[in-house]
Amino acid sequence: MLLLVLAEAFNERGDFAQGRAVVERAKPALDRIVGNLPHSLYTGGYRLELGIALVGQGDVDAGRKELRTAIEQLEASVGPDAEPTKRAKAHLQGMARGSVAESRPR
Numbered sequence: 001m002l003l004l005v006l007a008e009a010f011n012e013r014g015d016f017a018q019g020r021a022v023v024e025r026a027k028p029a030l031d032r033i034v035g036n037l038p039h040s041l042y043t044g045g046y047r048l049e050l051g052i053a054l055v056g057q058g059d060v061d062a063g064r065k066e067l068r069t070a071i072e073q074l075e076a077s078v079g080p081d082a083e084p085t086k087r088a089k090a091h092l093q094g095m096a097r098g099s100v101a102e103s104r105p106r
Helices: 002-012 016-034 041-056 060-077 083-096
Strands: none
Touching: 002 016, 002 041, 016 041, 041 060, 041 083, 060 083
8 A cells, every 4th residue: 555655755765754644544444445354464564654653653552562463464474584574573673772763674
């Protein structure tokens, strides 16, 4: 979904308020697409971008929770070696080192 790509772009450039606003705007459409599926790339992507934005805005606990949920969704839907899964893990590992800047994959 294009809004997730836009949210990712905002988050990657450090504009977390815009990233969060865009990802939250995407939620209703994502819910319609996903329906009753227990796991999906869309849900994982939503949780990933929301988690990154929350951490960037200083809500570390909520962001960590979203990143963990993103990893669960992404591993179940696209696998542990898929790029979105790796990105989510890199952000969570960066948080463990204590830096939002370090959570950005290189």
